[in-house]
Amino acid sequence: MVVKKDNIHKNQIVYMVIQAQVGVGILSLPYNIAKYANQDSWISTLVAGVIMLLVILIMWLLCKSYPGMMMFDIFKQLTGNKLGKCLIIGYTIYFMLQSSYVLSKYGKIIEGWILERTPHWIVLSLMVLTSAYIVKDSLQSMIRFFMLVTPLLIVLIALSSYALRNANFLYILPVAQNGWMPIFKGSREAIFSMLGCDLVFFLYPYVRASHTQILKSVIRAHLMVTLLYTYLVFISLVYFMSPNDIKRVPEPFIYMIKSYSFRVIERMDLFFISIWIVSVATSFMYLLLLSAKGLAHLFAAPKHVTFLPVICLLTLITSLWLLDSDKLNVVNNYLTVCHYLFQAIIPALLLFISIVRKKTGDKREEQ
Amino acid sequence: MCNSTTMDSVHLEHHLNAIFKHAEDFTIETLQGPQCNILIAYFDTLADKKKLHRYVMEALMPVVAEQQNIAISSTLHFKIIQKVDNLQELLLTGSCLIQIEGEHPIYAVDVSIESPRTVEEPENEKVIQGSHEGFVEELRRNVYLIRKTLKTKDLVVKYMKIGDDVQSELCFIYMPQRAEQQVIEEMEQRILNATTSGLRSIGDLEQLIEDSPRSPFPQMLNTERVDRVIALLKQGKVIIFVEGSPACLIAPVHFNDFMRASDDYNSRWMSSMFISGLRWLSIIVAIFLPAFYIAVVAFHFEVLPDELVMPIKTSINEIPFPPLIEAFIMELTIELIREAGLRLPARIGATVSIVGGLVIGDAIVKAGLISTTMIIVVAITAIAAFCIPTHEMSETVRLLRFPFMLLAACLGFVGMSFGIILIWGHLCKLESFGSPYFMIITFEDVKKQVQAFLFGKADPSPRQTKWQRIQQQISAKGWNFLGRKKR
Structure with a gap:
């Protein structure tokens, strides 16, 4: 079982994608969607899954046409050196911003639910340090960690499923009462919790599998996550009396789980949050890794470790500032635009360019 | 300085006395016969008196008395030494050197004391069922204990030395068909490159060759049980013995191996x-x-x-x-x-x-x-x-x-x-030597187990417990194990 340090086995892709996707958003997912879609939130997640499939396809087609190249190299190849570098900087900043958002969101929930009086910087720097420790070595060790913690999701599902005891399935009726517009609006919120497929595409050359295998694995993982989200949203929908109730609780799952009483142990929400921290850590790790890789590509450095301390520090400071000045919502608005731009529009444009280039290249060859 | 063909008994005596100046248990005797004198050198403390008498004195008596020079080389236990460099080492491992005056060849006879310790169950790894054999402090005897159970030509035993001035003897054992070549090479390389002024114990060796010395987790398994070692050898692991230690080191290991007792x-x-x-x-x-x-x-x-x-x-x-x-x-x-x-x-x-x-x-x-x-x-x-x-x-x-x-x-x-x-x-x-350490269970393992349990299809896996062995037996038994009830 001798494994090369940075290669990714095809079986590992599924775990990578699942762990990158499931993260900080999972706690407030039903709340965010129900703001728009009310009792049809579960349809919104399904719609979001389909939309994300398109994004996956675009990125995959892009990577497929340039095998053996990192995403960052493809930028340079397609748009020229200068513009490519700008793109790399843009992506790096995007990943860093996203990671500081994840970090401060996590800090907020910890502050609200477990450690009310602990200073932010302790809770946040613990997260940054542990994640940096795992990211700093080989890719393989990080992915092994992702595989190891995946079974914890089952515990999360089991804990949430307990709520079905008090469920009333009539609560999801009537379906599509207000037409399809609110559902689409809700799915926009759901998409943000599904980001993370890009991890595979940014590490494409390291994956030891054929193109179709990679696509299959990514789609399989994405399907799992979509179903998981749909299931979780569904549970919270049938648990809470009316969509108005959900709109009052920003973290519906914790409220749900908090109300259970087992004979041996109470307040399962504390355990739930403890396990959820691991999920946050994995998605934070992937963002750290990608931004470090981005910087390493920018400066043509062989290892991403060199830039890790800088990125960790910047992320930590940004997220602390966000938390203290209570600017989470503002950043979220900016990030929303960034998500569209960096996850969908730019890859689609690049794909378009590459197709056009190929066609013109073919024509030239014919002539 | 001089080689065995040129060194006569006077020289030899001087040479040895110079090396073991301060060793008072070093003995040189001269058997004086009518025709020739015979020089005998050995360590008092390392030599078995009975053996010395039986193999050396009795064999030499006719030579002393009747000048049967030819007989000496044909005596079974006598070996002619080719290189003088070996003299010191031979003496220190309990051999007795013999030279007849006026002749050049030096003979060596092994008269070392047999180790008094018998094979017994290790104190710290007891089992209820199963073999109660444990290794001892002697290297060759440990190899014997393995050979005794594992009678196959497919077993490599390799001796090595480590240490600058005080050298310790190591012994590598593995099954080349099952062990991975890369692991063996890596391990040999690390031992060759390790510099130490003498091993104090097997733990020293472990620290010299393990992957991450800064980790709190043990990266090589340390056991004294013979049955455990044999089971691990069959799984393709490499075993290292060090002279003087009853424990052996096993690599590459996984976390699971530390959690498994022989009773399993x-x-x-x-x-x-x-x-x-x-x-x-x-x-x-x-x-x-x-x-x-x-x-x-x-x-x-x-x-x-x-x-x-x-x-x-x-x-x-x-x-x-x-x-x-x-x-x-x-x-x-x-x-x-x-x-x-x-x-x-x-x-x-x-x-x-x-x-x-x-x-x-x-x-x-x-x-x-x-x-x-x-x-x-x-x-x-x-x-x-x-x-x-x-x-x-x-x-x-x-x-x-x-x-x-x-x-x-x-x-x-x-x-x-x-x-x-x-x-x-x-x-x-x-x-651990290139293989991931914390591989508790893989998806393939689970799939294999479930398949074996449901359909009786089994694939012999290298890491086996009784549970896995039963699965394998279903196919290995050769008769329709699952179908017998239907009949």
């Missing part, structure tokens, strides 16, 4: 699965229970159900210390008792356990220093740590408990979560 291979699969499950539980309890208790008492009292709140509250109400200090005092006391009991002879050991267990345990509660619940938690933790079958892993676990207690006292469950992430991340990084 012998009991029925249901009970063996139950017991090994219990062991996994014990490792979790041994690391996390005190930390969990501290986190609950110090941070998350609301986790306790209503019925439990009052008993625990009354028990800790009067205690002057914070829970962390309380836990540290008790944990350290237990470690002290354990260490004291370990070094003392068995009879005094009983006193220690009475003083430690009864007197301290009882009095400390009555004095109101430590709460009863804390005593219970610490006792359960200590017992759980003793359930771990390998000594090194048990030590690691006992050590890891302390940082977790600290984290739990500072940040409660959040701290513990991060502790777990760190430990798991660290375990995922660890590699």
Whole structure:
């Protein structure tokens, strides 16, 4: 079982994608969607899954046409050196911003639910340090960690499923009462919790599998996550009396789980949050890794470790500032635009360019 | 200086006397016959008197008396030495050197004392069922113990030396068909490159060649059991013996190998699965229970159900210390008792356990220093740590408990979560000679097991317990094992 340090086995892709996707958003997912879609939130997640499939396809087609190249190299190849570098900087900043958002969101929930009086910087720097420790070595060790913690999701599902005891399935009726517009609006919120497929595409050359295998694995993982989200949203929908109730609780799952009483142990929400921290850590790790890789590509450095301390520090400071000045919502608005731009529009444009280039290249060859 | 063909007995005597100037147990005798003198050199302390008499003196008597020079070389036990460099080493391993005056060849006879220690069961790795053989301090005898059971041509035994001035002999054993060539090469390379001024024990060697010396986890398995070594050899592992140590090092290992006792291979699969499950539980309890208790008492009292709140509250109400200090005092006391009991002879050991267990345990509660619940938690933790079958892993676990207690006292469950992430991340990084260390179970394994159980399709896997072996037997038995009931 001798494994090369940075290669990714095809079986590992599924775990990578699942762990990158499931993260900080999972706690407030039903709340965010129900703001728009009310009792049809579960349809919104399904719609979001389909939309994300398109994004996956675009990125995959892009990577497929340039095998053996990192995403960052493809930028340079397609748009020229200068513009490519700008793109790399843009992506790096995007990943860093996203990671500081994840970090401060996590800090907020910890502050609200477990450690009310602990200073932010302790809770946040613990997260940054542990994640940096795992990211700093080989890719393989990080992915092994992702595989190891995946079974914890089952515990999360089991804990949430307990709520079905008090469920009333009539609560999801009537379906599509207000037409399809609110559902689409809700799915926009759901998409943000599904980001993370890009991890595979940014590490494409390291994956030891054929193109179709990679696509299959990514789609399989994405399907799992979509179903998981749909299931979780569904549970919270049938648990809470009316969509108005959900709109009052920003973290519906914790409220749900908090109300259970087992004979041996109470307040399962504390355990739930403890396990959820691991999920946050994995998605934070992937963002750290990608931004470090981005910087390493920018400066043509062989290892991403060199830039890790800088990125960790910047992320930590940004997220602390966000938390203290209570600017989470503002950043979220900016990030929303960034998500569209960096996850969908730019890859689609690049794909378009590459197709056009190929066609013109073919024509030239014919002539 | 001179070689065996040129050195005569006078030279030899001078040469040897110069080397072993200060060794008073070094003996040189001269047998004086009517025709020729014979020089005999040996170490008094290393030579067996009976052997010396039987193989050397008796064989030499006719030579001394009747000048039968030819007879000497045809005597079975005598070997002619080719190189003078070997002389020193031969003498030190208990050989006797012989030279007839006026002739050049030097003969050597092995008259070393047989090791007095017999093969017995290792003290620290007892089993209920199965073989009771353990290794001894002698290298060749250990190799013999393996060869005796593993009668195959497919077994490589390779001797090596390590050390600059005081050299220790090592022995590599592996099955080339099953072991990975890369691992063997890597291991040999590391041993060759290691510089040491002499090994004190097998632990020294382990530290010299392991992958991450800064990790708290053991990366090579250390065992004295013959059956365990043979089972591991068949799984394609490499075994290293060091002269003078009854334990051997095994690599590459996984975390699982430390959690497996030889009994697992012998009991029925249901009970063996139950017991090994219990062991996994014990490792979790041994690391996390005190930390969990501290986190609950110090941070998350609301986790306790209503019925439990009052008993625990009354028990800790009067205690002057914070829970962390309380836990540290008790944990350290237990470690002290354990260490004291370990070094003392068995009879005094009983006193220690009475003083430690009864007197301290009882009095400390009555004095109101430590709460009863804390005593219970610490006792359960200590017992759980003793359930771990390998000594090194048990030590690691006992050590890891302390940082977790600290984290739990500072940040409660959040701290513990991060502790777990760190430990798991660290375990995922660890590699034992190129193979991942923390490979508890893979998806393929599960698939194989389920397939084997449902359909009787089995694929012999290198890492087998009884449970896996049964699966394999279904196909190996050759008759329709699953279909017999239908018939």
